[in-house]
Amino acid sequence: MKNQETETENILNLLENKKLKDVREIFSNLPEEDIAEILEELDNEYLAMAFRLIKKDIATEVFENLDPDKQLELLNFLSEERFSEIIEKMDIDERIELFEEAPAGVVNKLYSMLSSTQRKLTYRILGYPEDSIGRSINTKFLAIRKDATVKEALETVREKGRDLETVFYIYVLDSKRTLYGVISLKDLVIANDDDKIENITETNIVTANPYMDQEEVIDIFEKYDLIAIPVVDKEKKMLGIVTFDDLTDIIEEEKEEDFEVMAGITHTDETYMDASLWHLVKKRVIWLLIFLLIETLSGFVLQHYDDFLRQFIILSFFIPMLLNAGGTAGSQTATLIIRGIAIGEINSRDIFKIILKETVSAVLISIILSIVVIVRVLLIKTPGTDIVRIIAVVSLTLVFVVWFGSILAAISPLVVKKMGWDPAVMSGPLVTTAIDVIGLVIYFRIATWFL
Secondary structure, eight states, X not given: OHHHHHHHHHHHHHHHTTOHHHHHHHHHTSOHHHHHHHHHTSOHHHHHHHHTTSOHHHHXXXXXXXXHHHHHHHHTTSOHHHHHHHHHHSOHHHHHHHHHHSOHHHHHHHHHHSOXXXXXXXHXXXXXXXXXXXXGOBOOOOXXXXXXXXXXXXXXXXXXGGXXXXXXXXXXXXXXXXXXXXXXXXXXXXXXXXXXXXXXXXXXXXXXXXXXXXHHHHHHHHHHTOSEEEEEOTTOBEEXXXXXXXXXXXXXXXXXXXXXXXXXOOOOSSOTTTSOHHHHHHHHHHHHHHHHHXXXXXXXXHHHTHHHHHHTGGGGGXXXXXXXXXXXXXXXXXXXXXXXXHTTXXXXXXXXXXXXXXXXXXXXXXXXXXXXXXXXXXXXXXXXXXXXXXXXXXXXXXXXXXXXXXXXXXXXXXXXXXXXXXXXXXXXXXXHHHHHHHHHHHHHHHHHXXX
C-alpha cells in the first residue's frame, strides 16, 4: 500500500512538471491493475493526461480495471473516437457494468459509439434480469467444431487463445452452435494429432442458463469446483461463458449486502466516504425506526405489569440480563443458520433437526448460565423476599428466553428464504428486538405464576 501511494505521488509530481516521457516509461513497466489504481487517485485535471500516456495495446485492460465513475469521467476528456475504440474492445461483462452505472442520457451516447454487432450484443445482455447470470456473460470463449481433429483444434488455440480470458476449457460445438461438450487444454495437448475431437470430448457437463440467479451459479461453481461454466439457451446453443473471476465481484457484493442487512442498514452502491450525510442517514434510519416501533411494545408490556413490578421490585434487576441472554443467543443462532443457508449446508428440510438441536443447546446453555443467576440473587439482599422463588422465576425464564431466541433465530431465516427473500433480513438486530418484547412477556407470566 505504501509503495502504491509513493508511486502515485511520483506520477502526480511528474505530471505537474510535464515530464510526460517519464510517466510513459513508468506505465510501460507496470501491470494494468497497478496503472488503474494510480489513475483512481488522480483528479480530473491529470486523469485524461495520464490515460493518454498508456500504451494503446493495454489501454482497454486498464480502462476495464477502473471504477465506472472514473470511466465516465474519462468520457468527458477523451475524444469520441478514442472512447469508442475502447468500449468496442471491452469484454462484454465489463461493458455491461459501465452501462448499468451510467445515466440514461450517457447510455444512449455510449450505444451510438458501438458497432452494430456490439450494440445488439449489449442490448441482449442488458435484457436479462439484473441479478441473473446473463448479466455476467463473457462472449469471448474458445470454441471448436466437433468434427475437427486435435491438430486443427491446437491451431485454433494458438491462433485465438492469445486474446481470450481463459483457454483452460475448450467448448465443442456442432454446426448449429449447439454445445456438444467440453475438452480441457490438458486432454487436448496429450491427445494424438489425428484424433477426432468428438471422441475425446466430455459430454456430461454442467451448464447454466442466462436467467439463473447469480447466487445459484456461485453455488454450482463451489459444488463442482469449476473454473468456468458455459451459458446456454433453451436449445442448448452456446451464448458465452462465466468464469469464477467474473463472479468474485458479485460474491464480494453479496457479502457486503448480507453484512449491511445483518447490521440493520439499507444496502446502496455508494461507499461511506463518497456518500452524503443525508444518504447515510437514509441508509440507517429506516431500520432504526422499525426497531424503535417494535421496542415500543416493550414499554406497553412494562406498563401493563407496573403494579406487579412495584410489588416485586427485585424482578427489575434481572430484566437487562435476561433480555441480553436471549438476544445474544438469538444473534448467535441467526449467524450460524444464515451462514449455513448461504453455503448450501442448511435448507428447509432440516427444520425439525434444527429445532431439536437448538432446544437441547438452549437447555444446556441455560443450566450453565443459571449458576450466575443463583449467585446474583444471593448477593442481592432484599428483606422479605422469597429467594428460592426468585431463583426459580429467573432461572426458568432464562431457559425459555434463550430457547425462544434460538428457535426464532433458527426458523425465521428458513421461512424468509422459502418466501424468496434474503435470509439475512432475519438477523441480529431484528431478532434481538423481537426477543426483547416477547422475553418480557415470558418473564412476567412466569413471575405471576410463582409469586
